[in-house]
Amino acid sequence: MATPYIYWISTALLSLLYFVSASLYIAKGDFVRKAQADLGYSAAHLMPFMIAVKVLGPAAILWRFNVALSDLAYAGIFYHLILSGLAHLGVRKPKGAIPAAAGLLLLVGSFATQNAARELPSPYAPVAVIQASPN
Template identity: 80%
Template sequence: MIENYIYWVSTALLSLLYFASASMYIAKGDFVRNAQAELGYSAALLVPLMIVVKILGPIAILWRFNVAISDLAYAGMFYHLLLSASAHLGVRKPKGSIPAAVGIILLAASFVTQNVARENPSPYAPMAIIHDAFK
């Protein structure tokens, strides 16, 4: 039962992190473009793409209309958060990597507990492997 709460709280907080980030990308476009340029990225192409990804990723996980797409969203978020943290650390701005570190923790909690809370299990989540081993 506790895993169910862990899943929904971590997934809700992760989604909130992504939706807030997408909102900031939309509302403070110039600030985001300058911050991306400081990290060495081409903001003109990256920012519009990231707005779409930061909205669709959490929707795919929350709605879970297709388990494979949900797992793909988890993978995409993992790589995004990992690269975001390393980009901030690479330019010696460790405070900028804190949201990504929190996101990785929330993502891990959500991914590991998803099969307890969801009707359609993911074949890649650890709980599926443990559950199948004891059948």
């Protein structure tokens, strides 16, 4: 079945998106502060928090030592991506919302297929429907 491959590819790409973003926050802090100021945010308060979120969220999903924490990370990333996309659209910069839209697609792929690839199932992920053949 292709479902475990979909899970691992979408999860790896989503994690890569977040880890690269966190490294950008660390390496190019002045650029990120200016970009956040253009969106109307106080970057001095957001930078350390966002670096932590962008590292710990995907780590909780990849490591998955606790299913509830992994589900909470999915929810946090979902809200982050929605708010990020809306922030860019709100200042009429739709190109800035493209990474958030791509991240949402990867997030949905990862969340929807996690039970097919992980030993401990999430109670919130969709359950695959198995159709029995009529005999």
